[in-house]
Amino acid sequence: MKKSLFFLFICLSLTAHSQRNIQSLNSAWKFATEQEPEKTEIVNIPHTWNAEDAFRDGKEYFRGKGIYEKTLFAPEEWNEKRMFLKFEGSNQVTTVFVNDQQIGEHRGGYTGFVFDISEALIPGKENKIRIEVDNSHNLDIPPLDADFNFYGGIYRDLWLVTTPKVHFEMANEAAGNILIKTPEVSEESGNLEVEAKVVNSSAGKKNTEVKIDIFDPTDKLIKTLRKEFNLKAGEIKKVNFSHTVNTPELWSPSSPVLYRVEASVSAADSENDIIDSRFGFRWFEADPEKGFFLNGKPLKLIGANRHQDFENLGNALPGELHLRDYEMIKEMGANFIRTAHYPQDPEVYKVCDELGLLVWSEIPVINDVTDSEAYHEVSKQMQREQILQFFNHPSVVMWGYMNEIFIRLVFNNKLTEEEKREKIRTSVELAKKLEKQTKELDPYRLSVMALHENEIYNTSKIADIPDVIGWNLYMGWYGPGLENFGKFLDEQHERYPDRPLFISEYGPGADIRNQTSDPKPWDYSEAYQLKLHRSYIRQVLERDFVLGMAAWNFADFGSSFRQDAMPYINQKGLLNMDRTKKDIYYYYQARLLEEPVLYLAGKNFSERFPKDASEKLQFTVFSNAAEVTLNFNGKQYTSEVEKGIALFEISLPEGTHQLTATAEDLSHSRDFTIRYRRNLLSELDKNDLLINVGTHVQYHDPVTKEVWIADQEYREGGFGYVGGKIYQKSKDKFQGTASDIQGTENDPLFQTMREGIEAYKFDVEKGKYKVTLLFAEPEYSASEENIYNLSEVSEEKAATLRSFDISINGEKVKKDLNLARDFGRIRAAEISFITRTEKGLEVSFSSNLGKSLLSAIKLEKL
Numbered sequence: 001m002k003k004s005l006f007f008l009f010i011c012l013s014l015t016a017h018s019q020r021n022i023q024s025l026n027s028a029w030k031f032a033t034e035q036e037p038e039k040t041e042i043v044n045i046p047h048t049w050n051a052e053d054a055f056r057d058g059k060e061y062f063r064g065k066g067i068y069e070k071t072l073f074a075p076e077e078w079n080e081k082r083m084f085l086k087f088e089g090s091n092q093v094t095t096v097f098v099n100d101q102q103i104g105e106h107r108g109g110y111t112g113f114v115f116d117i118s119e120a121l122i123p124g125k126e127n128k129i130r131i132e133v134d135n136s137h138n139l140d141i142p143p144l145d146a147d148f149n150f151y152g153g154i155y156r157d158l159w160l161v162t163t164p165k166v167h168f169e170m171a172n173e174a175a176g177n178i179l180i181k182t183p184e185v186s187e188e189s190g191n192l193e194v195e196a197k198v199v200n201s202s203a204g205k206k207n208t209e210v211k212i213d214i215f216d217p218t219d220k221l222i223k224t225l226r227k228e229f230n231l232k233a234g235e236i237k238k239v240n241f242s243h244t245v246n247t248p249e250l251w252s253p254s255s256p257v258l259y260r261v262e263a264s265v266s267a268a269d270s271e272n273d274i275i276d277s278r279f280g281f282r283w284f285e286a287d288p289e290k291g292f293f294l295n296g297k298p299l300k301l302i303g304a305n306r307h308q309d310f311e312n313l314g315n316a317l318p319g320e321l322h323l324r325d326y327e328m329i330k331e332m333g334a335n336f337i338r339t340a341h342y343p344q345d346p347e348v349y350k351v352c353d354e355l356g357l358l359v360w361s362e363i364p365v366i367n368d369v370t371d372s373e374a375y376h377e378v379s380k381q382m383q384r385e386q387i388l389q390f391f392n393h394p395s396v397v398m399w400g401y402m403n404e405i406f407i408r409l410v411f412n413n414k415l416t417e418e419e420k421r422e423k424i425r426t427s428v429e430l431a432k433k434l435e436k437q438t439k440e441l442d443p444y445r446l447s448v449m450a451l452h453e454n455e456i457y458n459t460s461k462i463a464d465i466p467d468v469i470g471w472n473l474y475m476g477w478y479g480p481g482l483e484n485f486g487k488f489l490d491e492q493h494e495r496y497p498d499r500p501l502f503i504s505e506y507g508p509g510a511d512i513r514n515q516t517s518d519p520k521p522w523d524y525s526e527a528y529q530l531k532l533h534r535s536y537i538r539q540v541l542e543r544d545f546v547l548g549m550a551a552w553n554f555a556d557f558g559s560s561f562r563q564d565a566m567p568y569i570n571q572k573g574l575l576n577m578d579r580t581k582k583d584i585y586y587y588y589q590a591r592l593l594e595e596p597v598l599y600l601a602g603k604n605f606s607e608r609f610p611k612d613a614s615e616k617l618q619f620t621v622f623s624n625a626a627e628v629t630l631n632f633n634g635k636q637y638t639s640e641v642e643k644g645i646a647l648f649e650i651s652l653p654e655g656t657h658q659l660t661a662t663a664e665d666l667s668h669s670r671d672f673t674i675r676y677r678r679n680l681l682s683e684l685d686k687n688d689l690l691i692n693v694g695t696h697v698q699y700h701d702p703v704t705k706e707v708w709i710a711d712q713e714y715r716e717g718g719f720g721y722v723g724g725k726i727y728q729k730s731k732d733k734f735q736g737t738a739s740d741i742q743g744t745e746n747d748p749l750f751q752t753m754r755e756g757i758e759a760y761k762f763d764v765e766k767g768k769y770k771v772t773l774l775f776a777e778p779e780y781s782a783s784e785e786n787i788y789n790l791s792e793v794s795e796e797k798a799a800t801l802r803s804f805d806i807s808i809n810g811e812k813v814k815k816d817l818n819l820a821r822d823f824g825r826i827r828a829a830e831i832s833f834i835t836r837t838e839k840g841l842e843v844s845f846s847s848n849l850g851k852s853l854l855s856a857i858k859l860e861k862l
């Protein structure tokens with residue numbers, strides 16, 4: 001053996017010998033819930049029991065206890081070791097038993113924790129491990145209430161760690177982390193402090209050495225520091241080191257360079273215990289007038305919030321899916337992410353370090369607090385765990401500790417004035433405690449809380465507590481007027497000029513099945529999503545004082561009580577829940593990326609129905625080039641790019657055409673199918689006519705691929721509605737209802753409708769036709785408080801909502817149609833009629849009680 005090889009061999013075998021053993025303990029657990037103890041199954045971690053039932057019609061998902069069991073064979077040599085179970089996250093109260101002995105309990109679903117199982121585990125034997133996880137509503141544990149699902153289970157990796165008897169501390173809030181602080185950083189020097197805790201679990205006193213190796217971003221060793229001391233049996237000792245690195249390479253989104261510390265502890269007759277962690281050098285500040293600065297340079301923070309769940313998986317994601325999300329956030333051009341509303345998988349912080357994404361990480365103190373010592377304590381513990389576990393990540397710049405904490409109070413009209421005052425008092429008290437603790441643990445980062453648009457945060461003075469204020473603003477969605485957004489910011493800035501402001505949330509719901517070129521609030525169209533995001537980005541970029549903005553949300557996410565265009569899903573994502581991209585994602589790319597971007601929008605809007613050749617169609621191209629050319633059939637149209645968008649208004653002949661956008665060396669093509677509305681009746685032999693009544697939105701059924709075109713008023717020679725009004729469930733929403741329509745997946749089709757409609761007319765030629773009418777009774781009056789409990793409404797009341805007759809060409813085909821009585825409320829219903837006509841079809845509605853109603857109509861020529 002050559003000398004160098006021999007040397008390498010020795011080194012490798014030494015390191016291997018002295019490493020702690022870290023192994024995953026994810027596979028093959030016997031699992032059952034307390035609800036159905038006999039129904040056991042074998043599951044793998046990451047696991048949740050709510051991946052399906054949180055998306056099921058009309059029922060609450062199961063919140064209770066789930067029990068995981070397995071046997072663990074402990075080899076004889078573990079006699080000489082310490083053994084730990086390390087959880088990365090389990091929601092939300094976790095109790096561990098080893099051989100039926102209770103080892104400990106952890107409260108809170110979003111941070112890691114470690115149990116020392118050394119005393120209970122018997123080496124040389126099979127040991128019984130039992131883990132009980134409980135996600136019941138618990139008044140002492142945040143979150144009490146929030147717009148996302150509290151999926152139960154051990155939903156992040158579980159590890160078994162064995163260490164030598166003299167080892168770095170594993171238990172307590174840091175969950176095995178050493179702390180690396182960079183209190184003072186400049187271009188000239190980076191000051192580094194390392195704090196490690198060592199434990200002597202052996203029976204006697206130990207002469208101990210802790211060695212710290214510091215590696216530069218190329219993994220070259222740049223410094224070794226040592227400390228030697230005696231450790232008594234059972235003693236835990238904090239060991240501190242410091243060092244200054246000259247002209248450190250600075251971490252930033254464009255250059256996310258990472259240094260590394262490796263710490264090893266050695267003692268006589270004990271193997272070494274080695275751990276390592278990466279860290280970075282950077283400094284930052286939040287200026288209330290000039291915005292955010294990183295390493296002395298202004299940096300507008302732009303990005304998104306991110307929830308951790310995924311289609312069909314709940315919160316139990318393989319690590320790869322977490323990573324992929326963050327890669328897509330980076331690829332969008334973003335430099336910022338808020339881990340709303342809770343600490344996320346440890347991999348997330350690592351990948352943000354590597355990709356160069358700045359992070360606001362927060363604990364789930366959301367919507368409401370309990371005025372109890374226990375609630376305050378658990379909140380503080382969560383914040384301690386979050387800070388100590390993710391301390392070393394240079395990506396993290398803000399620690400958050402509350403979100404919209406007064407929203408329940410503001411909307412709860414059952415609370416007395418006195419009760420409200422008490423809520424405010426306890427919330428402010430808790431905020432002060434959390435602020436104090438945050439600063440004690442980490443004086444180098446910014447503290448932050450997110451508020452909803454309400455004066456109460458100012459009057460209660462809670463907004464004066466953290467370093468930075470995040471506003472969650474939904475003007476143009478929950479409230480009126482896109483321009484009110486900027487006005488609100490200016491007003492806040494004027495009143496509180498010393499408060500650094502961040503836009504922590506904004507965005508409308510958007511469903512890729514809903515398309516229009518004439519977007520309006522609450523139409524759930526992709527076009528309205530684009531309109532709102534465009535406007536908000538512009539308004540933020542016009543204001544230097546705003547630190548940055550984070551879109552709500554990176555992807556659609558599960559929220560079991562939500563009623564949107566898709567029930568149980570919050571659809572404000574830039575991506576769908578399965579991570580296919582909505583068009584808006586590409587708009588961000590055009591706005592934020594430096595490399596050339598060109599994207600012809602309309603992925604989900606490829607079928608267009610203009611009146612005729614005279615109606616111009618809108619085509620939108622996202623790009624960061626100066627101008628874009630749109631090529632169609634040898635013709636070229638050129639348009640300047642304004643703030644990421646080149647807009648084209650052109651008329652196209654009927655048929656399927658390829659349009660190609662070009663800019664610089666890039667090109668992007670897409671096929672569009674054009675059909676003129678004036679010809680739809682004469683083409684009934686080939687194509688059915690489907691109309692999404694009561695809305696300007698065109699609806700795409702993803703299953704049948706049918707397109708339900710936007711509604712129109714009847715004109716002679718054509719087709720359309722006569723009389724009535726667009727149905728509005730609530731005054732401030734432009735159209736329709738957002739209720740979960742039972743019995744269909746095509747909720748948007750049934751959510752919008754025309755009320756008081758007199759007729760739907762088609763000037764068709766002689767023939768035999770099938771007319772299908774689609775309805776849903778949108779009023780659920782008495783049960784409004786509890787949308788899940790439809791049966792609570794008396795039959796009597798239901799029957800008095802509305803009744804109408806339907807005639808076709810003057811002949812009564814349906815008498816006394818009472819949707820609530822005949823089908824039930826908010827339930828999809830359709831009735832088809834076969835009819836013959838000599839000329840023209842008029843479906844007319846006459847009311848007996850209340851107003852007539854129609855959601856959609858389909859005409860087929862037989």
Ligand code: GCB
Pocket residue numbers: 146147403404452472505552570572
């Ligand atoms: C908010 C909340 C967030 C919700 C969002 C929404 O302000 O902080 O949890 O999901 O609004 O979509 O309403």
